[in-house]
Amino acid sequence: MQYFKIASLLAAAIASVQATNQVTLKSLDDVDRTVYFTPSAGHASINSVDVPAGQSVTVEIPFQWVGNWHGVHKGQANTDGMLGEVTFDGWGGKNYFDVSAIVNPNDKDNVSEMWPADEPNTPTSGCKTFPCNNAYYVWDDVQTRVTTQSHIICTLSKNGYSASKRDAEEDTEEKLSRDFVLGKK
Ligand SMILES: *[C@@H]1O[C@H](CO)[C@@H](O)[C@H](O)[C@H]1NC(C)=O
Numbered sequence: 001m002q003y004f005k006i007a008s009l010l011a012a013a014i015a016s017v018q019a020t021n022q023v024t025l026k027s028l029d030d031v032d033r034t035v036y037f038t039p040s041a042g043h044a045s046i047n048s049v050d051v052p053a054g055q056s057v058t059v060e061i062p063f064q065w066v067g068n069w070h071g072v073h074k075g076q077a078n079t080d081g082m083l084g085e086v087t088f089d090g091w092g093g094k095n096y097f098d099v100s101a102i103v104n105p106n107d108k109d110n111v112s113e114m115w116p117a118d119e120p121n122t123p124t125s126g127c128k129t130f131p132c133n134n135a136y137y138v139w140d141d142v143q144t145r146v147t148t149q150s151h152i153i154c155t156l157s158k159n160g161y162s163a164s165k166r167d168a169e170e171d172t173e174e175k176l177s178r179d180f181v182l183g184k185k
Helices: 002-017 178-182
Strands: 021-027 033-039 049-051 056-061 066-073 083-087 095-100 111-116 145-147 151-156
Touching: 021 049, 021 066, 049 056, 066 111, 083 111, 095 111, 111 145
Parallel strands: 021 151
Antiparallel strands: 021 056, 033 049, 033 066, 066 083, 083 095, 095 145, 111 151
16 A cells, blocks of 8 residues: 555656657648547557648647557548657657658658757658658668657648758758667667
8 A cells, every 4th residue: 555655656756857748740731631649559549639721739648658640631531641650758768759651651741750849950750752761661761760859840741842841851860770769779
């Protein structure tokens, strides 16, 4: 009994110093979208959100959440898409992210690029114009990005949409393999 009381107090204390994890879904074009979240096994579900054309919607993500999201144009069926993937509070307490075309490389008009909110130029994952050499296409590509920032931006736009300010191809930040994220490498 006492043990559980102490354990829960401890957990509450730890939670209070943790940064809140956030993802801002940022529409760059004139399309209303719905974004669906898919937790990895054992992780909490997150409700889908509507992201109106040209607007940004910020979603809170639980501590140590691992999973992904994809977008569809509003009103369309929820099918597999280009993924925004994250591991928050992973290996070394850092946050890992990447854009992945592994499930559906043909979805080029929804999830586009991801980057840490407070690091304005680096590192970036994904493409303004798909395909590019800055996203996962096969499982052993080395494309995972790492940051200590707990707020990640994910753009939603049509392929090649010029309003994207990022030029991921010029980004020289390190890329990691997937295994690194959970301390397996
Ligand atoms: C993404 O955008 C296209 C529109 O070009 C749409 O047809 C597609 O269903 C969307 N979503 C997915 C998951 O492919």
